[in-house]
Amino acid sequence: MSASSFLVRGRYVLTMAGLAPPHERDRTPGVHLDGVVADGAVLVRDGAVVEVAAYDVLRAEHPDLPVHGDGTGVVLPGLVSTHTHLSEALATGMGSELSLFEWGEGIVGPLGAVLTREDAAEGTALRAVEMLLSGVTTVNDMFCHGHLGSLATLGVVDGLERSGMRGVVSFGPEDVELAEPGTARQGEVVETVMAEHHALAARTATAGLVDFRMGVGTLLGQSDALLAAGVAAAQEHGWAVHTHLAEVREELTTAQHRWGRRTVPHAEAIGLLDVPLVAGHAVWVTESDVAVLARRGVAVAHNPVANMILASGVCPVPRLRAAGVVVGIGTDGAASNDSQDMLGAVKAAALLQKVHHLDAQVVDALDVLTMATIDGARALGLDHLVGSLEPGKRADVVLLQDTVDVAVLHDPVSQVVYGASPRSVRSVWVDGRLVVDDHRCLTVDEAAQVARCRPLVERIAVGSGLRAAGHSVAGGSR
Ligand SMILES: [Zn+2]
Structure with a gap:
């Protein structure tokens, strides 16, 4: 036998x-x-x-x-966690009292500027222990960093392979702060970003359980040049995409100012919905946005704990599901949730809807467990393999x-x-x-991995300036 x-x-x-x-x-x-x-x-x-x-x-x-x-x-x-950021694996507990835009500028930006492939690999292995011990076997990651040319995202594949987890990995770049439109510098930035997407795709080709998606950090965080290059590459290579969409109210007005329309219609107009797309959040969606998501087969990754901790709002989960949109559940990043506990996120998904609608039956346990398993797999196009x-x-x-x-x-x-x-x-x-x-x-020794990560946590806190900015207690990681 x-x-x-x-x-x-x-x-x-x-x-x-x-x-x-x-x-x-x-x-x-x-x-x-x-x-x-x-x-x-x-x-x-x-x-x-x-x-x-x-x-x-x-x-x-x-x-x-x-x-x-x-x-x-x-x-x-x-369980299938449909949205996280392993780029935050070593930065839990930072900026938990900030709103999304403040947190992105104050924490994610400085953090991402110093991340290396080693940080990505070790941080991923560390969080893999936390994910596996909360029942997650598949994770959809978007690694966000601005350390251009470092190819840090490839470390996520290294870490997932060590842990034995199944995963989908992406690089979620933003470049609007890095170069002025139309300059030679912008051309270099776009080229460097696209090279990292290609390098990550090539790396996953040799990883049995890890697939690739092209990441778009946020539409507003990307220049029109980078958005266009990404859409063209996704269409050319048949890449599925992972992005954030309609996460906070500020996104609607900022997009209206920049493009004369909200991010959902803009995503459709530039061709981003022509490829399989999983969109984190979809909190601030109008009725017409919901219709677009349903019609174009966009899947939504709902992140109740992150939405609550950043005070972003309440995703209209029952409305999306009734319209036929596939909705999965994610923990979101280790710094916008402060935990990768998927069971906690599944429970929160039910509780948030119940209290928001003041209706104990608006979603039930089977709804959220479906979202965390087979619908999460559907969202990632993996339901022929896993989810049930x-x-x-x-x-x-x-x-x-x-x-x-x-x-x-x-x-x-x-x-x-x-x-x-x-x-x-x-x-x-x-x-x-x-x-x-x-x-x-069994695959990653928890105590040993914690010890391996301690010096990296310390280096990141100091190197990013987040210690000096008051987001990390001196000696706190030792
Ligand atoms: Zn996110």
């Missing part, structure tokens, strides 16, 4: 497969076991899901296979077990969304490979 074959057993297996669309689902209060297999198991072979069925049945058919899980926990597909536990998909699997958080399972979906924490994550497989076991990351 192949060592790559095994069973993952749970009191419940949440397949996240075969679910009705949001507007067709039975929403009467009570327990719904849509896509749930009680006393179930997942049969994995050679990195793929072969079958999901009752444990007794699978055990009888495969009596010699190793079994993970004692039948008391919850098995679910690996179905025969033929890759085995990205999470087992929650052993802790008080998942001890009581009257409603397993509710318990996962509202009760589970990273403490409950017992085991995680990515592509059939065991990367977390017994609540410990």
Whole structure:
């Protein structure tokens, strides 16, 4: 019997497969076991899901296979974090009380000017531990830096490979502060940025579990020359794109002044919606913007914790989903969330809508778990591979077990969304490979990685000037 074959057993297996669309689902209060297999198991072979069925049945058919899980926990597909910035991996806790524009100028700009490929690799490995231990198996990253020519973004692929995570990586440059329009300097900046997109694409071509997207930090942060070069390259090479869109109210008025229209219609006008696009936030969208996003198949990455911490606003999640827009959930960057805890983001996604609409049923636990799994995979164009536990998909699997958080399972979906924490994550497989076991990351030694990152954190704080600007306590990282 192949060592790559095994069973993952749970009191419940949440397949996240075969679910009705949001507007067709039975929403009467009570327990719904849509896509749930009680006393179930997942049969994995050679990195793929072969079958999901009752444990007794699978055990009888495969009596010699190793079994993970004692039948008391919850098995679910690996979570898909659809938006983060690993460029902030070593900068948590900075500027948490600033609004988005202040924070971008005060923190992200100085930080990005000093990041290196080593910072990217080590920071990514560090945050991979945090992501894996909150059930994330796929992350969609946008690495933002202004250290042009450093090719720092390639370090994200290095870090993801070390951790064994699946990912989609992009470089999210902004250049409006770097050169005047029409100058030779601007031409150099655009060329250097485009070279890094190409280098990152080439790097991912040799990474089995990591895909490439072209990043556009924000439309307003890019010169018209860089936007045009990016759109042309995306169309020429068939690159999918990852950007921020309609995150804060200021974006609407600033775009109106600059282009005479909001960012969503501008994105459509310049051809950015002609390629697959995942857009972070979509908080400040009008009815016509929602119609454009739906019509052009733009997916939205909703980041409830970051939207709350930066006081950006409330994404109209029910409205977007009702219009047919695919909405995933992200943590957003380690500095605009201060954590990469995806389970926390999933819970917050439900709570934010409930309190905003003053309606406890406006979204439910199954909605947000769908967004965090199969819809996140759809948003990234990866739903043929991951996002649900179905025969033929890759085995990205999470087992929650052993802790008080998942001890009581009257409603397993509710318990996962509202009760589970990273403490409950017992085991995680990515592509059939065991990367977390017994609540410990196997691929990256957590304590050793923290120690490796300490001097980098210190160098970044000093080198960026953020220590001198009062955003980092001297000696705080030691
Ligand atoms: Zn972001």
